[in-house]
Amino acid sequence: MIPADTPRPAPTAHHRGRRPESRADAGDKRQAILRAAIRTFARHGFFSAQVADIARAAGVAAGTVYLYFENKDDLLVSIFDRTMAEAIEEGRQALESVTDPITRLDEIARLHLARMGRDRDLAVVCQVELRQSVKFMERFSSTRLREYLGIIRDAIASGQQRGVFRDGLKPTVAAKLFFGMLDEMATNWVLSPRRYPLEAESALVVDLFVNGLASRPVVATQSADARKTTKAATRKHDDGGRARP
Amino acid sequence: MIPADTPRPAPTAHHRGRRPESRADAGDKRQAILRAAIRTFARHGFFSAQVADIARAAGVAAGTVYLYFENKDDLLVSIFDRTMAEAIEEGRQALESVTDPITRLDEIARLHLARMGRDRDLAVVCQVELRQSVKFMERFSSTRLREYLGIIRDAIASGQQRGVFRDGLKPTVAAKLFFGMLDEMATNWVLSPRRYPLEAESALVVDLFVNGLASRPVVATQSADARKTTKAATRKHDDGGRARP
């Protein structure tokens, strides 16, 4: 259960970093358990999912789970952590070679939605199961998520410095709003019975985020990249024929 | 328990609307329980919260809760239902006298954030506790939430017809993105230790949603209302000095 307010026992030395690694497959086992946890959480929900189920799905005994993870919560946290770490790493790498602010946002959005769209179980866990209680979410928000938002914020801030984005909005706030859009798209995809390509939605998000909904001419400063993006989005959604004088 | 996969017994006639009302305070009792549930869910989380706690907080016996609600789940669902019903009702009324599309969005955003900002416990429940499992969320999304999104969508669609909003984005998608922004702002507020006025954020959201982040002249079609909004938002966030040529 989520220790909404009950203090948890301090993690043993064992859990604080060192893990069974004597054999080459030790890491594999941890991975297997984590994969099984994602699948099980996604299908049954965090609370309904039983540790024993996860263990079975991972092909290990129930007790073994506790050799690699502190407790059930830790499984959820670890899923989040690993996913965010990958997202941050991937995001940083992808942005290294990109300087254009809009293209940066585009890249972020694309990677974000691609990650979710690629693994539905993971998406379910991230979009739904991860949000179990305030205490839980506070724990997430204050670490990795902040870092992830920092990447978005930096992209926005640099865009503002380059004059591509207007200064009127705080980058932090704008970053949250951008994230909010992506998050909503992902959640919608997860809850929808339809199986459309989530990644394709990224262009829409960037388009709206950058250009807004107001009817007006496309601004001259829009980069070639972004324009392409916008067009792609336009095409994909059959919203063609937009007259942009 | 969240009915992640187990079907719940059909609600008895008793629970489907009719409730004990012979005593004058019967309606009050239901209200009291619902209020207590909101408070308790917010403070302990849905799963950690005990029905007995809720009952105690409401000043009734544990069994009494079950005279007014089917089960623990039903409490959560009822909170959502009532909140959404109010939101929809309030939204519709507020939009009746407003025709300007941007002002409409502004109104929606303002009411949305005001509702959450006004009642932190309710906000916690709506932003966090309500999202317990896929099955739960699917239940929500497919009814009231769709209706709520419909209001936003209509506002956007009418804006497109009036030429205030561009046609390039499907109203449904745009509505989700707008909602995603509001939702993110509310979630942030809930998780933040700071106690800033949430309602004030609405202008920001509308500004970004309408104008986008791109640096460019304010469009001529922007209504006076929206311009005022933008300014207000600007001021409130001390982002002043934005040079908009």
Next chain:
Amino acid sequence: MIPADTPRPAPTAHHRGRRPESRADAGDKRQAILRAAIRTFARHGFFSAQVADIARAAGVAAGTVYLYFENKDDLLVSIFDRTMAEAIEEGRQALESVTDPITRLDEIARLHLARMGRDRDLAVVCQVELRQSVKFMERFSSTRLREYLGIIRDAIASGQQRGVFRDGLKPTVAAKLFFGMLDEMATNWVLSPRRYPLEAESALVVDLFVNGLASRPVVATQSADARKTTKAATRKHDDGGRARP
């Protein structure tokens, strides 16, 4: 719940005999509740049956049940009591005009099975639901049931005195065995999905009880009545053609 060991509160004066009788239909109401209890116990089982259900079936409010009966147990006890009282009364009356021992047994058996066969719900309650716990059964056995068995015992004892029955068996024991046979027939009928006439089985029981299963000539002392009985039983069961040398 059956107070298997918990002492029950002493019955209030109200329940100790006096009952609401101011109106002519007061007795009716008690009857109605008892009838409803029989039906409800029979269909749901004693424990699963709810007092509220019984009240509803009787067309009264839940609280009203407690104006006529001490508690749920008392309903069961009252059903037993009334049934036994009727059985005893009916049995005594029927035996008044009969002197032949076998005919007496025949009469007892016929009435016994007829009573059950006539009212399936009552039969279910008597054959199954009444046997809830040792304490409960001890309560029954030591009163009315003993009286009922006494009637059988007397019939047997008088038969022994008349030389119709042999002396080798204690009348008390023989009475129990006779009762055991009847009881088993009734239980079988209750549990059987088939709906055959239970009363018709009485002849069989008496035949076996009196004549035994051993193959041998019918004894000369057998009364005309009993012989008729035996024949009837024989016929009904298509066991015809019995050669009794």
Next chain:
Amino acid sequence: MIPADTPRPAPTAHHRGRRPESRADAGDKRQAILRAAIRTFARHGFFSAQVADIARAAGVAAGTVYLYFENKDDLLVSIFDRTMAEAIEEGRQALESVTDPITRLDEIARLHLARMGRDRDLAVVCQVELRQSVKFMERFSSTRLREYLGIIRDAIASGQQRGVFRDGLKPTVAAKLFFGMLDEMATNWVLSPRRYPLEAESALVVDLFVNGLASRPVVATQSADARKTTKAATRKHDDGGRARP
């Protein structure tokens, strides 16, 4: 609860035979729980008995009960099943070497009553607690009990073929009546405060069942065995001096 009408979840593979057996005492544990259940049900009644009490009496934790049994009902069912299985097995073995029909019945009766008389707690459970509700009893009657009755029926049928028993009664019906007698004796013993040897009653039952109550000469076909039985019964009950002309 007695599944008066609610269907129970299908037993998991775990419960369907396989049980924890890695430790040497695994089988013992199941036995211990079953013994504790018999004792607890006998003393408190099925409904009043708490699973926690049974666990405590068995020297295990409450949860452990559920490693070996599906639920509380399953405990009762398992008691019945094991008892009946033993009875059937024991009965079959005992009859293997016996051919005389009366001796067979005698053997059946003796074993039946000995089984109950040997273990008062078990007797209480079998004679009283097992008969909780129609659905419960239907479940019992349709399986093991039918098998048990089959043994009696066969003994009777073979007796009829050998000419020892008359043909006039269907073996099925006669078997029930025989069982009804035994059952009544057992129930009486259970409910009686006196502690007389139940097994000794078997001769009485067989005597009455075979010879009937009618006053008449002992039939020539009666076997030596049965005659001995009859005499024994006679002696044991101090009913001696029966003149059988």
Next chain:
DNA sequence: AATGAATGAGCCTTCATTCAT
């Protein structure tokens, strides 16, 4: 006498976690 809303004690069952092997 009748009502039925309110009570609150009571219990079966689940399942995360441990630990002897």
Next chain:
DNA sequence: TATGAATGAAGGCTCATTCAT
């Protein structure tokens, strides 16, 4: 390292009974 049987705390829910009206 791995196992999985055992643990036992915890809580949702029921329902007989009461009592103010």
